[in-house]
Amino acid sequence: MIYTLTLNPSIDYIVEVHDLKLGGLNRMNRDLKLPGGKGINVSRILNQLGATNTAFGFLGGFTGRFINDRLQEEAIRTDFVTIADDTRINIKLKHGEETEINGLGPAISSEESEQLLQKMSGLQQGDIVILSGSVPPALGSDFYDRLIKVCKQAGAEFVIDTTGKALMDALVHEPLLVKPNHHELAELFGVTIETREELITYGRRLLEAGAKHVLISMAGEGALFITQEEVHHANVPKGVVKNSVGAGDSMIGGFVGTYVLNGDLLEAFRTGVASGSATAFSDDLATRELIDELRTQVSITKL
Numbered sequence: 001m002i003y004t005l006t007l008n009p010s011i012d013y014i015v016e017v018h019d020l021k022l023g024g025l026n027r028m029n030r031d032l033k034l035p036g037g038k039g040i041n042v043s044r045i046l047n048q049l050g051a052t053n054t055a056f057g058f059l060g061g062f063t064g065r066f067i068n069d070r071l072q073e074e075a076i077r078t079d080f081v082t083i084a085d086d087t088r089i090n091i092k093l094k095h096g097e098e099t100e101i102n103g104l105g106p107a108i109s110s111e112e113s114e115q116l117l118q119k120m121s122g123l124q125q126g127d128i129v130i131l132s133g134s135v136p137p138a139l140g141s142d143f144y145d146r147l148i149k150v151c152k153q154a155g156a157e158f159v160i161d162t163t164g165k166a167l168m169d170a171l172v173h174e175p176l177l178v179k180p181n182h183h184e185l186a187e188l189f190g191v192t193i194e195t196r197e198e199l200i201t202y203g204r205r206l207l208e209a210g211a212k213h214v215l216i217s218m219a220g221e222g223a224l225f226i227t228q229e230e231v232h233h234a235n236v237p238k239g240v241v242k243n244s245v246g247a248g249d250s251m252i253g254g255f256v257g258t259y260v261l262n263g264d265l266l267e268a269f270r271t272g273v274a275s276g277s278a279t280a281f282s283d284d285l286a287t288r289e290l291i292d293e294l295r296t297q298v299s300i301t302k303l
């Protein structure tokens with residue numbers, strides 16, 4: 001079974017303002033509310049691909065109910081801990097560029113966090129758990145570490161998509177996959193990365209530190225897939241970018257879903273790229289139809 005875990009879900013409030021005046025009154029040209037948070041996005045893509053999964057995490061208040069209702073409409077299995085505080089709202093401001101303002105996250109009591117650990121104690125050998133996104137300050141910076149230990153004790157594999165120290169600390173536990181984008185990879189090592197060779201060098205360091213597979217996404221510039229044996233590059237399909245929020249999560253969903261369904265790593269890479277692009281070319285996350293259409297445009301080259 002595949003599980004996603006979103007410690008810090010969000011309503012993604014997408015606000016389009018054509019001519020933004022800081023300090024002035026602005027009117028929205030368009031707005032859209034989407035269920036968000038990294039693991040929740042992964043669950044929605046897995047569901048599109050027919051990969052059965054359950055979404056774990058914390059949801060609370062009117063915002064949490066909105067997210068839960070939207071996931072029920074899509075028949076996604078959920079097993080969230082209900083918390084007293086409201087789930088956050090993240091603002092995605094489109095004004096020619098995309099500016100994101102993400103909330104810190106709600107208060108979570110120790111009883112609520114224990115409930116999550118209790119749910120996860122039911123994990124079994126062979127399960128895959130996708131740990132995605134930021135950690136609300138209320139949980140403490142070592143919370144992923146505790147969750148990874150629960151996964152390992154159960155014999156479950158894990159994927160981790162987070163940043164900074166939490167990601168670096170997770171590597172020693174041998175995640176099945178990590179997927180930094182090119183900026184996150186540079187930040188992880190405190191360097192500036194200019195070339196593809198440098199991306200590969202730093203990507204390989206994540207393998208050396210314990211990751212089993214490394215995906216490096218480069219938005220419209222394609223992606224790299226690095227394993228112990230080989231490095232592959234994929235181009236991205238052509239299309240008009242509408243909303244790239246969730247593109248990285250879609251890539252993880254496409255990769256893991258395909259890997260679990262057919263076991264082929266390069267097909268998983270291809271579907272991951274197609275899923276990321278299909279989301280970038282859509283207002284909401286990708287649909288199965290668009291992923292299938294774009295998959296035929298992704299070519300993979302061994303470097």
Ligand SMILES: Nc1ncnc2c1ncn2[C@@H]1O[C@H](COP(=O)(O)OP(=O)(O)O)[C@@H](O)[C@H]1O
Nearest residue numbers: 181217218219220223236247248273276277280
């Ligand atoms: N402008 C774009 N054009 C085509 N595909 C895109 C674009 N932006 C993102 N994607 C797709 O989504 C994937 C993940 O996007 P990226 O922006 O690198 O991740 P993240 O959302 O984690 O920052 C890319 O590898 C690519 O397949």
Ligand SMILES: O=P(O)(O)OC[C@H]1O[C@](O)(COP(=O)(O)O)[C@@H](O)[C@@H]1O
Nearest residue numbers: 036037038090133134246247248249
């Ligand atoms: O937990 P974080 O790091 O604040 O990220 C949450 C945000 O990331 C997203 O999951 C999108 O992530 P990506 O664009 O990296 O795929 C949004 O839905 C959400 O608002």
